[in-house]
Amino acid sequence: MPGDHSEALGVRRSLALLARASEAWERWSVRGSVAVEMATTHAVRWARTVEVSTSRKVAPGGPRTRGNAHLPGALFVVPWLRVGGADKAVIDLVRHLNGSAIDATVLATLGMRNGWAGGLRAAGVPVVVPQDLPPGSRARRAAMDALVEDRSIRLVQVSQSRAGYGMLEHLRRVHGVRTVSLVQLPDPRAMERDFVALSAHHRASIDRHVAVAPHVAEALVCRGVREEDIECIPNGVDTELFRPADPDAGIEPDGLLAGLPADQPVVAFVGRLVEQKDPITFVQMVSRLRHRLGSGFSVVVVGGGPLRRLTEVMLRATGHPGLTRCTGPASESEVASVLPKASVVVAPSRYEGLPLVGLEAMACGVPVVASDVDGWRDLVAEGRTGFLCTPGDPDAFAERTATLLGDPGLRERMGTEARCVAEERFALGLVLAQYRRLYADLLA
Secondary structure, three states: OHHHHHHHHHHHHHHHHHHHHHHHHHHHHHHHHHHHHHHHHHOOOOOOEEEOOOOEEEEEOOOOOOOHHHHHOOEEEEEEOOOHHHHHHHHHHHHHHEEOOOOEEEEEEOOOOHHHHHHHHHOOOOOEEEEOOOOOOOHHHHHHHHHHHHOOOOEEEEEHHHHHHHHHHHHHHHOOOOEEEOOOOOOOOHHOOOOHHHHHHOOOOOOOOEEHHHHHHHHHHHHHOHHEEEEEOOOOOOOOOOOOOOOOOHHHOOOOOOOOOOOOOOOEOOOOOOOOHHHHHHHHHHHHHHHHHHHOOEEEOOOOOHHHHHHHHHHHHHOOHEEEEEEOOHHHHHHHHHHHHHEEEEEEOOOOOOHHHHHHHHHHHOOEEOOOOOOOOOOEOOOEEEEEOOOHHHHHHHHHHHOOOOOOOHHEEEEEHHHHHHHHHHHHHHHHHHHHHHHHHHHH
């Protein structure tokens, strides 16, 4: 078995191959939806019948009363609603702007539904899921046209959806909508997921490209997008939800950290367990820390994904299983309860846009040991709010993490400055204000 082989031999090459294979499987086989979208993007224009948040069926030409008729309608197109930074950034926008600046509708082009969709419905946001019709059906385009007219859509924002980019030219030409492309990061591994390239390819149909970080904006320019068509707006963090822990608060007996010693520092990994986030380097770092510090710290891994089983097996092999928690996927409130209890957040990502977990950790006053890559460089000030390490180097991560675990004063100083940076540069209210100005400018 792959897990047994890695546990017995610890061959990094084998682990990397398994990681790539596991994530490829996730991309191409999760409910079969990704492959379907890739195969039909150019032929499919959406469903004749769409499912709205009330579970009521709306056929083309069957209008539905809008909830906020005095506000401009905005359609947010995403591939799916799942727990990931790119999706959460859009969800935060929709939840907080709906009913005040826009009348929002969300279209999930891959048709996946989970708790995030329920949260949007609770906030009064319709969630539209295309139904499974034959590729090339004219009814699909008719359904999309009916939705745009029914909801009085004046602005369409696409994020991470190939099919969404494919619909922009039609919607702009036929309905005169204004268009926004929210670009989180270039994916250096595969053209089919390089959304910088997609945004640039469709630039004739896009009014504004929103880059979450300077390096994303630079990548767009390199692909031929004009600088004047780019807005650099970072992801934001709710600094009221994500905040430092009460000094007197301990570990909750029924929380995700239940059973861990309350008097020991906690090293945390928070994120999807996929190749990009490199949980394997994190586990190897933990192994090196155990050789140095023994049982003097606890470990928590929050997140799910194709590498979850492998991560759990490898963590057990590092020893002291009673000091380790692998929680699986967690809700936003659960993450907000775990992060303030962490002493250090370790993030060995191979590439990033502007990582939300970094913003959340900083807002909680927790220093970060992260990879020295674009995205993390925009957040972590070396030696002031955390440390940057060579990607894939568990020894470097172990050394920097050990420094923080052994110096509570340094952790406190870094955490205090990190909280100030989060409040001054990335507070959600500041980010929402930038989007309000952008939308008002486009719709003027």
